[in-house]
Amino acid sequence: MTLEKNRPDQSRGTGPNPSQGVPALEQLIGGPRTAVSAAVAKRLFRAAVRRLAVTVVESPVGSRDGRAFGQGGPTMTIHRPDEFYARVGRNGLIGFGEAYLTGAWDAEDLAGFLTVPAARIATLIPEPLQRLRAFVTPRLPDHHRSTEDNSQANISHHYDLSNELYTLFLDETLSYSSALFDTSHVPAPAGPGSVADHLVATPPEPSDRPDPAHHNVDFAEAQGRKIERLLDEAGVTEGTRVLEIGTGWGELAIRAARRGATVHSVTLSVEQLELAEQRIAAAGFADRVQVELKDYRALGTDGQTYDAVLSVEMIEAVGAEFWGTYFRTIDRVLARGGKVAIQAITMPHDRMLATRDGETWINKYIFPGGFLPSVEVIDQITRDETGLRLTGQLEMGSHYAETLRRWDRRFLAQGDAVRALGFDDVFLRVWHFYLSYSQAGFASGYINVSQLTFTREDQ
Known part of the structure; x- marks a missing residue:
């Protein structure tokens, strides 16, 4: 089909607005499900990081001390651990990225840090849990x-x-x-x-x-x-x-x-x-x-x-x-x-x-x-x-x-x-x-x- 040469619908996220093309970040929802999923995410994330050549520092805002784990390498700093684990627990890798967007975590060498887990992405999560991927990963919207x-x-x-x-x-x-x-x-x-x-x-x-x-x-x-x-x-x-x-x-x-x-x-x-x-x-x-x-x-x-x-x-x-x-x-x-x-x-x-x-x-x-x-x-x-x-x-x-x-x-x-x-x-x-x-x-x-x-x- 040949299309009309017109501007896209502004309601679909395009057009000259400050957050052009960026969906609104979802607000975290409290409750038992979030608490349980955050606890699971924390356990899985820390277990994965301990096998990687990276350093992760949990340094909550306002805290003078930070807890570090990992084998050493590019550093990721988690500023708001509760939010970080809650987002990862609720939305997996999408939540991991969204936690970066909100500033819950940061990395001076972002690409260098991300390269390390990317090289082992297929094995970071235990195989039995990987079988559940289809049940927890959101589907592509129609x-x-x-x-x-x-x-x-x-x-x-x-x-x-x-x-x-x-x-x-x-x-x-x-x-x-x-x-x-x-x-x-x-x-x-x-x-x-x-x-x-x-x-x-x-x-x-x-x-x-x-x-x-x-x-x-x-x-x-x-x-x-x-x-x-x-x-x-x-x-x-x-x-x-x-x-x-x-x-x-x-x-x-x-x-x-x-x-x-x-x-x-x-x-x-x-x-x-x-x-x-x-x-x-x-x-x-x-x-x-x-x-x-x-x-x-x-x-x-x-x-x-x-x-x-x-x-x-x-x-x-x-x-x-x-x-x-x-x-x-x-x-x-x-x-x-x-x-x-x-x-x-x-x-x-x-x-x-x-x-x-x-x-x-x-x-x-x-x-x-x-x-x-x-x-x-x-x-x-x-x-x-x-x-x-x-x-x-x-x-x-x-x-x-x-x-x-x-x-x-x-x-x-x-x-x-x-x-x-x-x-x-x-x-x-x-x-x-x-x-x-x-x-x-x-x-x-x-x-x-x-x-x-x-x-x-x-x-």
Whole structure:
């Protein structure tokens, strides 16, 4: 379906208000259930921390002494233990994140602290209790399912916050996805769902060079390198008909047009569409690039086909129940002899199965309706439901950890500018936690990102 080019419903949490896009923090409810769940949470949390290379200090506000436990390492300080354990007891990992938002706990090196438990997240809770996960983890709300009716609101919740906000911490290409800092790589043994000769990008060297103009030349180059590799994988050259699913702010479309391609790019973000069109016109490619506010499911209904289909970190917003629809749509619009190149954030298959259908802190506060696939399930779906076959894979999770580290550093440095846009201190803590939490996921290997290349089985 083609959507109306209008502003999102302000009642859905978007629009220029101080806590834009941030759901109201739930008030703690006292009573026996909260007391019991807090006691259980305290016992489980302390047992887990004692097995980790971290330090947790319980230092209640107004107290001169603090109780420390853990094996030593990045430090977390719990300022309001009663609130912290109550929130964790009532809402698990969502409550853990919410307790950070209220200031019940803090950490000077937030990403460093979170990386340690992230590396062992599958074993921190005793296995018998893990079996109860489905009974205690909140389900994804129906209005967050990525249906055709809900998807624009889900996307708008995050991407229509403010173009000015994103320009404060992104590089000059306005790329909001993992950079590729160099192209050196090593072969990796094939895992479930991966291609036999898939590659792993060599970890980049962290950079802490001064950044007075809010962007580093090498960062913009790394973002460009990511895009150029995807275009190479998809075979984009002079005359190629390109479909891009998920426009972002237009950098991929500009680079494809620069190669002589014609580009049809679709998005569900009103804000991104408007700025992308401006950037494309400024680059001189308005005659080669069409950007449209359209749901990916409506593609191909007019019989239009493309030589190359590209999509950068968009599958994460599709939702597990629609992965088949996403790849069948791509299969439908891919011309004979065409190629597909996508960049996808993934998680291990067993963790995907264990967490499927549940709501996470990221769902609630950042990406409603989002869920990460595994490479294995992508391979399985394309084999079972399409003629597409996974033929190339470059893992680059360490590059995303560095990308997020740079974004977070810039975002924190721009705190006053973020406030000047109308966002409040809760929003700042939400986003610092989001960027640090994500960095920890990639740094620990709990989540990964890959460039995946597909061709048709009959080619």
